[in-house]
Amino acid sequence: MSAMNWTQYFIPTSKEIPADAAVPSHQLMIRAGLIRQVGAGAYTYLPLGYRSLRKVEAIVRDEMNCAGALELLMPALHPIEWWEKTGRVEAMGDVLLRLHGSGDDWRTRTVLGPTHEEVITEIAKAYINSYKQLPVSLYQIQTKFRGEARPKSGVLRTREFLMKDAYSFHACKEGPGGLDETYQKMYDAYCMIFSRAGIPYIPVEADSGAIGGDASHEFMVPTDAGEDYLVQSEDGTYAANLERAEIHPLEDVGGEATKPLDEVHTPGMTTIDEVSTFLKCQPCGMIKTIIYEVEGEPLVALVRGDHEVNEAKLARAAGVTSVTAAEPDLIKKLTGAEVGFAGPVGLKARMIVDQAVTLMHDAVTGANKTDYHITGVNPGRDFEIKESADVRTAVEGDRAANGSPLVFKKCIEVGHVFKLGTKYSDSMEAKYLDNNGKPQSLIMGCYGIGLNRIMAAAIEAHHDENGITWPMAIAPFEVVICALDMRVDEVTSLSNKLHDEMTAAGIDVLLDDRDARPGFKFKDAELIGFPIRITVGKRGLADGIVEVLLRRSGEVHKITPNEVVAFVTKQIEEAMKNERT
RNA sequence: CGGGGCGUAGCUCAGUCUGGUAGAGCGCAGCGUUCGGGACGCUGAGGUCGCAGGUUCAAAUCCUGUCGCCCCGACCA
Structure with missing residues (x-):
């Protein structure tokens, strides 16, 4: 068991608000020492930030596995020929990042993958020969590259990001083993993922865009830092991306032609x-x-x-x-x-x-x-x-198709599920033999989640004037122990003991063993947003207690040291349950 | 790609208009004091002023070019 001591860790926090950060998640991620910018749309995840990202990743992986998808890993380097086959070199334009070599160098024929339909379809083409192999769902968690014209809002819109992309293959759309069934399974898995991550999400009908396909839902998180709008009907029965939202026809309030041209x-x-x-x-x-x-x-x-x-x-x-x-x-x-x-x-x-x-x-x-x-x-x-x-975009005052008034919300997209159909299998000739021995195009679905966006969206949704108020499930550490005066033996020995006991109990705990004044440690703890803070100080020790502070609610519990592990374990369990969205 | 803003120390910024050998606060290092809500004193390290040309006796400062970053818009699988 290795000790997690602040003085041995790497947490560059800052009091200053970074000049380049405009949105809360960006400011807080930098101030809390989670990320550092390398260039426009490219960020380093520092140890604390990476812990959080890994927790998001673990939730996604768990739910994908539960949904029956199999994990694999595809390369970021793709032959441009495959992209030419599907017509997406032109469709994606500058978003598709290309390497530039001299002449017909391999680099000239290579692109950095912004998504993996081409690569996965080629795998299906090579290995899926029979309807007996269907359905199958494959996914990866991998870095994507896109030549975004304008990266912005910290990690909300970047040129390089971590994405979970899943692809399913089917012999039919409906019925057992069909696309619809897997689509629904993925949709449900997405709800579980965002719920477990503790972010307030809204599934909406979406436009499938240039990726093609005939049905699509986006998972949105309402936030001012977002760049999309969703509309919801007041009665809660309808939610759609603004781009997509259908409008109830306006009423004819009468009137007639009175003027000549x-x-x-x-x-x-x-x-x-x-x-x-x-x-x-x-x-x-x-x-x-x-x-x-x-x-x-x-x-x-x-x-x-x-x-x-x-x-x-x-x-x-x-x-x-x-x-x-x-x-x-x-x-x-x-x-x-x-x-x-x-x-x-x-x-x-x-x-x-x-x-x-x-x-x-x-x-x-x-x-x-x-x-x-x-x-x-x-x-x-x-x-x-x-x-x-109806060829216009909805505006305030419009009503949904069922007549209920529409409300507008600014939001960020954190996930997207598509029914692709045969768009890619057709263009890449990925066929299987059906039970009549006849070649058929594979029917496909694809399902994406932006992991970095989940992390940033969680912060957008959960912060206060003092810092981040992480959901327990994705906080870098669940608990911080503030040892208030490192010169006092009783304080350090109890702090160390609690740290070791909690670590042994499987709790993610960091011991703030810095030789700093109490206020300094408290401010850092609040900025980083440890869900639980345990304060060990002379004052409490005199009464034989330590203080347990819950970051979100501000509740303080004074308990004896030997109750700590059981108490904290219970708090973590409850938080994981109650913070679900 | 269009519009706007900004590049000076790890961070936040002053100095640029009016050219004269580089500043502050925070952070960092050392010593001392302090210790339940971002302490204090003293000492110290740290910058080819984004880069390249040009003007000038002299350029962070003026001129030209270029690169980068941020914001608004366009775009967005």
């Missing part, structure tokens, strides 16, 4: 703000005309001036995989005007009208003529509504 001079006014201010109308009385390009053809989306086009919804409504904003040249050619004056009246292109626009009367929009807008525009009267759909 009228062209107005709006020199140089190309934004909703400028035009609405100039014409003294509300943005919600304007029609925004956004022109996209799909396979060389223009696609026009109409939304209300105070709404934003949701490109994922638009693509779905248009029945295409993705839409891209049109180049200015195409816009000028189509509208016959400079960019900023497009409108639906007389526009000859496929047009998808947002549901909210269909209810508008006497609206203002671009005139397809430079420096002019038109007023008195009425959908249906002045332009035909051939296609109408």
Whole structure:
């Protein structure tokens, strides 16, 4: 049993708030001596921080094993050919990190893996030949590399991070052994993981994005440091990523066309703000005309001036995989005007009208003529509504499909599960023989968790003005013993004894044996956030007791030294149970 | 990639406008005092002022370029 003494450990705490850290988790992780930045989006986990990360890892591993997944380890170096096969060299662009060698050097043909669908699919292709081998789930906990354009918020968004990625292979979607079954098992395992880690998570419907696939959920942790938004219905029956959230159609509050079309001079006014201010109308009385390009053809989306086009919804409504904003040249050619004056009246292109626009009367929009807008525009009267759909992003005041009001929360994504289908097995020709001896594409699922994000999200969710208030399950140490005066033999000998007894009992305990004043030790203990602090000092010893302080609640228990192990063991057990989310 | 800010000691910063041989606090080392809420005194170590050019008798300071970091936006499997 090796002693865990502070003076032998490596804990560079700091009073100063690091200048580069903007969010609480980042500030606290640096101040508590958990991490140190190496470069943008790259961090060293110092011994204390790594202990915590390893505890997160252990929980993830445990739950994945319980879910029947098998651990393996894939390399970070991938042949670029595999990525070319799935079309993701282009799809991922600069996010895919490449090595640069001279000429046709192996480096030129190698990328650093940002995720492992290609590598795992190749394994499946090589070894899975028969439906009898299915289903199978494989996972790894491994470092990922991504060329993030803008790393930020400490370890919440980095270029290198620890991820658990799991992949499942199936012969069918439904029924025993099917994708749906494993997807649900993984979903449940994720809930267990985040619950055990003590972070407040919300599973939401998600967009599957460029990775492809047909169903997906994200696990979100509400925090101001996040970069996504989720929406929840007030009745609690619906939660989705804002990008994805479906909206109850707006009610038709009546009204009718009262004005004729009228062209107005709006020199140089190309934004909703400028035009609405100039014409003294509300943005919600304007029609925004956004022109996209799909396979060389223009696609026009109409939304209300105070709404934003949701490109994922638009693509779905248009029945295409993705839409891209049109180049200015195409816009000028189509509208016959400079960019900023497009409108639906007389526009000859496929047009998808947002549901909210269909209810508008006497609206203002671009005139397809430079420096002019038109007023008195009425959908249906002045332009035909051939296609109408929900193609906008939800805003405050919208309701969920069931009519319940939506509430918005800023959040960070800590996990994501996808039903991939055959996207990768098709492009990499990973087939098995079914029970008729016919080759079939493997049906796949993939499941990711950001371990560093769990750690940071836990701190975002659990801190106070004095420091971190770790969940017991992932605290670097469960207990710190503050030996208040190292010159007093009774204090040191009892502290050492308690340390040894607790260590023997399997408790993660650190003994603060520094020759420092009490306040100094207390501040450090609070900053680092040991869930339990045991204070051994002359004052208590005179009464034959030590103090046990619970970091979260601030509760103090005065107990005799021989009760400590049993008491602390019980506190840890209860915390592990009660802190579940 | 667009906009903004910043690079001076391990950390937080002053000094830059107005050029004149490098500063403070914290931390660190030594000695002494102190010891239940970030103590105090004395002594001390530590910086090619991000880097490269240029202007000048002289550059942390002015000019040009470049690299890096942070924030907002775009992007985000």
